[in-house]
Structure formats: C-alpha cells, structure tokens
Amino acid sequence: MITTLLRVLGDAYARPMRRTLALMTVAAVAEGLAYALLVPVLRALLGGEPATPWLVAFGAAVAGYAVLRYAADLSGMRVGTTLLRGMYHRLGEHLARLPIGWYDTTRVGEVSVMAGRGLLQAMGVAAHLLGPFVSALVTPLTIVAVMTAFDWRMGLAALAAAPAVAVVQARAARATAAADADRHERDKEATGRVIEFLQAQPVLRAGGRSGERFALLDDALRGVRRASRATVLATVPAAVGLTLTVQVVFTALLALGAYLALGGSIGAAELLAILVLAARCADPLLSLSEIGGKLRAARAELDRLDAVLRTEPLPEPATPVLPDRHDLELEAVTFRHGGRTVLDGVSLTVAQGERLAVVGPSGAGKSTLLHLLARFYDVDAGAVRVGGVDVRDIGAEALVSRVAIVFQDVYLFDGTIEENVRLGRPGATDAEVRAAARAARLDEVVERLPGGWSAHVGEGGALLSGGERQRVSIARALLKDAPIVLLDEVTSALDPVSEAAVHAGIERLMAGRTVVMVAHRMRTVRRADRIVVLDGGRVAEEGGHDELVRLGGRYAAFWAVSAADRR
Known part of the structure; x- marks a missing residue:
C-alpha cells in the first residue's frame, strides 16, 4: 500500500511522506527499547538491589519515546492535511485534462464518492492510520528482539506468532476484498441515484413518476445497507482469529516460561519481565484487526484514485507550435x-x-x-x-x-x-x-x-x-x-x-x-x-x-x- 500511496502522491509529496514514515518507525523502535528496561528494573527490585538508576533510565526512555511519538503524530497530521489539500488540486487538475469521452454516465457517482469520502479516507492514512499501523508492527518486533536477547527460547517462541498473525491478516484481506468492492459499487450507485433524483425533480413531477424514482433510490440505499452489513460480517472472523492467535501464543509463552523457571534455566525477575513484555506485545497486535480493516478500505480508495490519476490525458506537444492564422x-x-x-x-x-x-x-x-x-x-x-x-x-x-x-x-x-x-x-x-x-x-x-x-x-x-x-x-x-x-x-x-x-x-x-x-x-x-x-x-x-x-x-x-x- 505504501508504494501505491507514494505513487499517487507524486514526487512533490512523496518526500515528506517518507520522512514521516521514518519518524514513525523510529518512534516505534524507541517504544520497544524503552520496554526493554523493564528487565533490569524488575531484576533490581526483586533482587533487593538499588533500582533508582534503572527507574531513572526507564523514565528517560519513556519520555524520549513520548517526544518522538508526539513529533511523529504531529508530522503525520501535518502531512495528511497538506496532502489532502494538494491531492484535491492534483485530482481537479487531472480531471480537467482528461478527454471529454472519459466522462460517461457512470463517472458522476464514482467521482463524487472519490472526491468526498474516498479522498478523505485515502489521505487520512498519513494522519490517522499509518502511525498506529507502524507501531503495531514495529514495536512488537522490537520487543521480540529484546526478549531474544534475554532468553533465545522465549524469543523464538514469541516470534512464532508472526507467521500466524500474517496468515490471519491475509485471509481477512481476501475475505473482505469482495465485500469492500461491493460496498464501493453500491455507494457509487446510490450517489448517482441521489444526484439523478434531485436533478430530475421537474420531469418526474410533471410525469407523475416521483414514486417510481423514490423506489429506485430506496433500492440503492438498501443495497448500501446490505453491503455495509456484509463488510462488517466479513471482518468478524479476522478479529476473532487474531484474538485467539495472540491469546494462544501468550499462553504458550506463559507455560514455557514456567517450565524454564522451574528448571532453573531462567530467573523469576527475567521471567516476569519477559511476560510483561509479551503482554505489551499483545495490545498492538490485537489492534491490527481494526487498523487492518481501515487500511484495506483506504487502499481500495487509493487504488481507484491511482487508476484515475494514471488515466492518460490528451498528449501535450514538447514544443508547441503557435499558428499565426485562424482558418x-x-x-x-x-x-x-x-x-x-x-x-x-x-x-x-x-x-x-x-x-x-x-x-x-x-x-x-x-x-x-x-x-x-x-x-x-x-x-x-x-x-x-x-x-x-x-x-x-x-x-x-x-x-x-x-x-x-x-x-x-x-x-x-x-x-x-x-x-x-x-x-x-x-x-x-x-x-x-x-x-x-x-x-x-x-x-x-x-x-x-x-x-x-x-x-x-x-x-x-x-x-x-x-x-x-x-x-x-x-x-x-x-x-x-x-x-x-x-x-x-x-x-x-x-x-x-x-x-x-x-x-x-x-x-x-x-x-x-x-x-x-x-x-x-x-x-x-x-x-x-x-x-x-x-x-x-x-x-x-x-x-x-x-x-x-x-x-x-x-x-x-x-x-x-x-x-x-x-x-
């Protein structure tokens, strides 16, 4: 999706988007590293050693992460609003250059949805979705790397969740793709019907057929409601599957940690810290279901926007020739x-x-x-x-x-x-x-x-x-x-x-x-x-x-x- 987003934005906006993405990634890594300091903190507290230096270090790390996260979120919001304004101009200029033949009867509803909700949804990725998505991916991977540094067996066990989560997300994408496409078509049809209904009022009333047109509009709106329900139902298996996967992995880590602690292979402080880290991994992973659904909808809008922007306008000459007559x-x-x-x-x-x-x-x-x-x-x-x-x-x-x-x-x-x-x-x-x-x-x-x-x-x-x-x-x-x-x-x-x-x-x-x-x-x-x-x-x-x-x-x-x- 990032590749499509950067292509849609064009060279003028792709660079600030890359900077924002890099800042979000750094903030997510800093969050994972800050949680790594829980291990020496808990070790000192449970072992009766002075914990003040580690607590100070932990507080400083959390403060540093907070600053980075604030800067990343602020950058995402600024980039998102700038992109939205710029993309409205870019879309408008591109539509003005497309051949008149492109504007057939199906384009009214399509462009209306795209220029309204569609563009807001697509450009909202930078402002609202990209930061949580990067955090949900990068922070757990950073925590798993920290866990592996303290105990490779627990780290590998946690890493086993990655392919399971990927499979669940891939299946969710396939399950909701058809529902999302149907929802878009229903939205486009309903928008076209509303515009048609409003524009045709004089003719419909003169012909006494406003009731029939109401029925057509009602059918379109009922189609939107059915498509929306189907989209919601399609996301339920993904949410349930992701929750079960995360809970199973956490339970397996708990059992493995208890086994290693009883065998003396790992200390109680390390075990407690690793379990805290594993629990911290669960929250962003569980949010992937909701974020993933929003990103899939945004990607569908990006794909449609990309298709319009890649439609070739009438070619312009490299060196225009100006006529001196007007025959x-x-x-x-x-x-x-x-x-x-x-x-x-x-x-x-x-x-x-x-x-x-x-x-x-x-x-x-x-x-x-x-x-x-x-x-x-x-x-x-x-x-x-x-x-x-x-x-x-x-x-x-x-x-x-x-x-x-x-x-x-x-x-x-x-x-x-x-x-x-x-x-x-x-x-x-x-x-x-x-x-x-x-x-x-x-x-x-x-x-x-x-x-x-x-x-x-x-x-x-x-x-x-x-x-x-x-x-x-x-x-x-x-x-x-x-x-x-x-x-x-x-x-x-x-x-x-x-x-x-x-x-x-x-x-x-x-x-x-x-x-x-x-x-x-x-x-x-x-x-x-x-x-x-x-x-x-x-x-x-x-x-x-x-x-x-x-x-x-x-x-x-x-x-x-x-x-x-x-x-």
Whole structure:
C-alpha cells in the first residue's frame, strides 16, 4: 500500500511522506527499547538491589519515546492535511485534462464518492492510520528482539506468532476484498441515484413518476445497507482469529516460561519481565484487526484514485507550435465513440473570418465536429488544423485561448453574474466586463435582478432562465475576445424575446471572427457564408443557401420542413 500511496502522491509529496514514515518507525523502535528496561528494573527490585538508576533510565526512555511519538503524530497530521489539500488540486487538475469521452454516465457517482469520502479516507492514512499501523508492527518486533536477547527460547517462541498473525491478516484481506468492492459499487450507485433524483425533480413531477424514482433510490440505499452489513460480517472472523492467535501464543509463552523457571534455566525477575513484555506485545497486535480493516478500505480508495490519476490525458506537444492564422481545416477526419463511427472521413475548410453553418439530423456528428475543433477529443484518423497547424501540436492552453465556445446547454457556477462573466477573462477591467454585458444585452437582465451584478445565479445557473443563462455565456465569450467562435445551436429552446436578444449578442460575437455554428433554425443558417450538411457522419452537401435549395437534396428538404413550420 505504501508504494501505491507514494505513487499517487507524486514526487512533490512523496518526500515528506517518507520522512514521516521514518519518524514513525523510529518512534516505534524507541517504544520497544524503552520496554526493554523493564528487565533490569524488575531484576533490581526483586533482587533487593538499588533500582533508582534503572527507574531513572526507564523514565528517560519513556519520555524520549513520548517526544518522538508526539513529533511523529504531529508530522503525520501535518502531512495528511497538506496532502489532502494538494491531492484535491492534483485530482481537479487531472480531471480537467482528461478527454471529454472519459466522462460517461457512470463517472458522476464514482467521482463524487472519490472526491468526498474516498479522498478523505485515502489521505487520512498519513494522519490517522499509518502511525498506529507502524507501531503495531514495529514495536512488537522490537520487543521480540529484546526478549531474544534475554532468553533465545522465549524469543523464538514469541516470534512464532508472526507467521500466524500474517496468515490471519491475509485471509481477512481476501475475505473482505469482495465485500469492500461491493460496498464501493453500491455507494457509487446510490450517489448517482441521489444526484439523478434531485436533478430530475421537474420531469418526474410533471410525469407523475416521483414514486417510481423514490423506489429506485430506496433500492440503492438498501443495497448500501446490505453491503455495509456484509463488510462488517466479513471482518468478524479476522478479529476473532487474531484474538485467539495472540491469546494462544501468550499462553504458550506463559507455560514455557514456567517450565524454564522451574528448571532453573531462567530467573523469576527475567521471567516476569519477559511476560510483561509479551503482554505489551499483545495490545498492538490485537489492534491490527481494526487498523487492518481501515487500511484495506483506504487502499481500495487509493487504488481507484491511482487508476484515475494514471488515466492518460490528451498528449501535450514538447514544443508547441503557435499558428499565426485562424482558418480551420478538417482533413479526412474519422472519429469513433461508444462503439460506433461518429465521423467518417470528413474533410472541410473554413477560411479566416468565414461563417460556416453545420446542419443535419440528430446523431449526424454536428456537436462532435465542434468538440474536435476545440480538441475535447483526439481524432482516430486524419487531422484537425487551426491556421495550418495540427491542434495536437498547438497545446491545450494555446488552443483554448484562441477559441470561444457557446453551448446549447449553458452551465453557470454558483456565484454572482459578474464572476461567471469574468471566467472569460479573469483579468478584465470592470469597464470591459460591462461592455461585454451590454453587447450581449446582459445589462437588461442585471438591471431587473435584485442585487444587480452581485446577484447569485445558483448551482448551474438555476436561478436564471434559459435565455438569461445564454446571455451570460455570450457575454463571457465576448469578454474572452477569441478569434475563433464555436456555437452549438444556442437558440433552439428560447422564447421569441430571449431569442432576439441572444441573436443580437451572437451577431456581435461573430463579427470579424472565424465561426462554426451548429444550427437548426433558418434565421441562424441564412446568416452563414457557407453551409455543410452532415448525414451519417459524412459531408452530404456543401455550399451556399440558395445553391443548396436549388440542388433539391437533403438541405432543400430541411428548408422545406422549416418553411412549413414557420407558416
């Protein structure tokens, strides 16, 4: 487990962890050596000799151990809290670099459990578990070494407990592994169900199916309870077996000591001291069952955390190449996702300053095309270029700085309107933020909200309407002032007033920039310089609006349906 822990921590945190581990080991050895002084103390007391010097030495040794133990525990606590803070940052940064495709539907509950209880449990090893675990292992071994120095027969007899304890712990690990894994899966499912239940309240209530969803959530919670009970029951044999092993070994030592004392091979003082030492060994050994269970749970979380951190993000170029133009190109791009080919040999170009509209049926690959341009994924074949440079050679940070994206489903962070707009360019002045808001017609929203710019938007922007969230998103993109704009049908679910306001903001956003827009509404499509029709992951048609209508193909049919809807 220590190896996994050090690998998860990385080089920056592994060194203080090693120092803490060494300090804990020294403290455990010092504890065992301090108990060794009980032998001369008892010998002096029972033999009528002066015991004061030995008592002073014993007290000094115990005081030295106490200082070391305090320093080790304090170091463990400090390292644990530092690691927890650092690992939250490291996990967050790593998750932000993983491909979008990694975030499938099962990841919500998994990441929620990992970032909450899982990370606390894993990083709590240094603060709460490592010290007692090292003490439970090293202190008894040190005491056994001391016992062997006084009488090799008693020492060897005590050492015989080591393989028995190891076997019991190994069997306990195997017995609880399946229960721990099932508990994790149940926790993940229950967390996902809770999040799903909360997010789906409007839909469930509108459909009158909240009772059914309650049943699903109840089933998940009952599964957690069953898994928790199974985990507890799996640890009982280990605890009982360890207790019996320790008691049997202590009884055997007592019998062997009595036999040796009666035969005159060992003195009464030495026998009493050795039995005291053996009794002192029993306490940390008996604690191994509880500590071992907690460590196994922490190790399972460490393994899951390690698996996430070892997931390769999109590769970064060693020497980024910065494009000096902002035209776009897809050359024979093929992309597969979820077991199917989403784009199949797509080739198209967008000149600098040109507006390209992408239309087509659902599932044609329109949004995926935007994601590839922003390098949310890497292509399976072909190339995506910005300014003639492959996006894989540009570097994520440089590419993101050149692209502004406005999605159909806008997510806002739980903060103020101003804070959400400033995400586009955190260093912008107040005047620049206000100018972007006016251009997106967000100032109209700010004026009517209590609190104005300081009004909170709620989690995900829940306190704003869809049109208001879109205006915040457009203002954010305007503030970023990127030369390339990607739009994913931003007006498909808006009322006419909001749609008009959003269109006005979009027009200002697109001015003078290279634009690729996924569009369904004809008002959006007709503003494009060129239109591409995707169907089945391929370019079916390409040209201007009038040209494609005259062609009488897929776009003409699309236009006819839209015209009929407008009537």
